[in-house]
Amino acid sequence: MIKYKINKTEDEWRKELSEEQFRILREKGTERPHTGTYNLHFEKGIYTCAGCNQKLFESNGKFDAHCGWPSFDKSIKGTVDYVLDKTHGMTRTEIVCSNCGGHLGHVFNDGPTETGARYCVNSGSIDFEKDGQ
Numbered sequence: 851m852i853k854y855k856i857n858k859t860e861d862e863w864r865k866e867l868s869e870e871q872f873r874i875l876r877e878k879g880t881e882r883p884h885t886g887t888y889n890l891h892f893e894k895g896i897y898t899c900a901g902c903n904q905k906l907f908e909s910n911g912k913f914d915a916h917c918g919w920p921s922f923d924k925s926i927k928g929t930v931d932y933v934l935d936k937t938h939g940m941t942r943t944e945i946v947c948s949n950c951g952g953h954l955g956h957v958f959n960d961g962p963t964e965t966g967a968r969y970c971v972n973s974g975s976i977d978f979e980k981d982g983q
Contacts, residue, residue, distance in 0.1 A: 854949060887973045888971075890914065896908055897977070924965050942956045
């Protein structure tokens with residue numbers, strides 16, 4: 851099991867996160883497609899972990915993948931850990947915050963940019979800091 855810098859009990863996480871954030875970040879849930887706050891959000895800034903505020907994605911790497919979830923072509927180096935996920939009869943790569951272990955979503959190798967990656971992220975797992983804040 852990976853040890854993270856931020857380790858809290860389930861009760862501590864429940865007190866700090868909304869029900870939806872807890873379900874996504876701590877229980878590896880997924881929001882319904884096309885419902886998340888950041889799906890079609892394209893302001894300039896930084897997307898951070900909703901659990902610990904670690905910077906994860908820059909807005910210049912965000913694109914509309916037409917999949918229903920916020921999509922990025924890369925993460926900020928060292929901020930995301932990759933975990934083999936064989937649930938639901940599939941083999942995927944889960945992405946989690948490298949600081950607190952919060953579930954963010956999955957990464958796929960079908961992205962449209964030169965990175966070839968599509969980080970498919972739940973809006974409930976991230977917050978946004980607008981440039982200049």
